[in-house]
Amino acid sequence: MELGYFAMPSHPPECGLKEGHDWDLQVLRWLDELGYQEAWIGEHHTAPWEPHSSPDLLIAQSLLQTKNIRIGPGGFLLPYHHPAELANRVAMLDHLSNGRLNFGVAASGLPSDWAMFNVDGMSGQNRDMTREALEIILKMWTEPAPWTHKGKFWTVTKPDTMFDFLKPHIKPQQTPHPPIGVAGLSKNSDTLKLAGERGFIPMSLNLNPAYVGSHWDSVEAGAAKTGRTPSRKDWRMVREVFVADTDEEAWKLSTGDMMGRMMGEYFLPLLGHFGFKDYLKASPDVPDSDVTVEYCARHNWIVGSPATVTEKIEQIYREVGGFGVLLVFGFDYKHKPEAWHHSLRLLKQEVLPKLKHLDASIGRAA
Secondary structure, rough: EEEEEEOOOOOOOOEEEEEEEEHHHHHHHHHHHOOOOEEEEEOOOOOOOOOOHHHHHHHHHHHHHHHOEEEEEEEEHHOOOHHHHHHHHHHHHHHHHHOEEEEEEEEOHHHHHHHHOOHHHHHHHHHHHHHHHHHHHHHHHHHHOOOOEEOOOOOEEEEEOOOOOOOOOOOOOOOOOOOOOEEEOOOOOHHHHHHHHHOEEEOOOOHHHHHHHHHHHHHHHHHHHOOOOOOHHHHHHEEEEOHHHHHHHHHHHHHHHHHHHHHHHHHHHHHHOOOHHHHHOOOOOHHHHOHHHHHHHHOOOOEEEEEEHHHHHHHHHHHHOOEEEEEEEEEOOOOHHHHHHHHHHHHHHHHHHHHHHOOOOOOOOO
């Protein structure tokens, strides 16, 4: 098993945009020093708790301040970008990364973002746009000119050479392109079926382990369409994690601090508006009103001493049938930076070595 990081990024609404950006940069430097494998940075436009609209700006800066960690958007919201422009921008970013870039893509799930960009998310237009945009981006990177794509949402031309010296020439450094990651939320997720179908990296967001188990079925269903055999080693699992010297301290620093505040003020109300609290329940008969911060911490979060956290990760691993990379959900602890750094360090140095016996190729546990 490997470790990575998934940052929305999350910051409290009173935090200045640069202040939050600088905290994210600090954490990325720590992750690199500690030997984490990768980090993914989200894009949002209308959520004060998820305030970064330009993950590539954070990524470009972080690439200059890190040496080994792979970094990428998690993901670019494809309905809000012209595919040809984004193909060229991501290709350029790949060169700046010296081949350390991952390319995460997403369809966008916030109605307020849909409204800003005039996208009809209720009808699934955002998902249709995402598929078309990704098709164009991959074509830009892999198919020689000349061609014209006339789609439902965009018409893009890759022109032949003009005047002997003007021609499309920008391609990623990685061949044929950076690894592509997609995040899934719902049961029977279409996004995760796409991951299986195209061989992309599947990422399961921070939900109840019993619910997430169905996500691999989606990956396999998609892979069956194209004759692929997906590997559980590629499966990323996003979880809320806080490790401290004792269980009591970890509980206090998580539920009683920024993790608890963000979940209570933003994430749980947001899921409630969509009717998505079922995704967090250990059992379907649990009433929505019982799904509190403390409930999530007990049933879904990975919080405790190194010994407790080791046990919880192994339990989740066996419940879902195995996965390859644990992605720590990022929170804003700039008011207690030493506690967050300590948690990241304990996870890497105390917990991970005790999980080396787990093999992501095992079958689904009975």
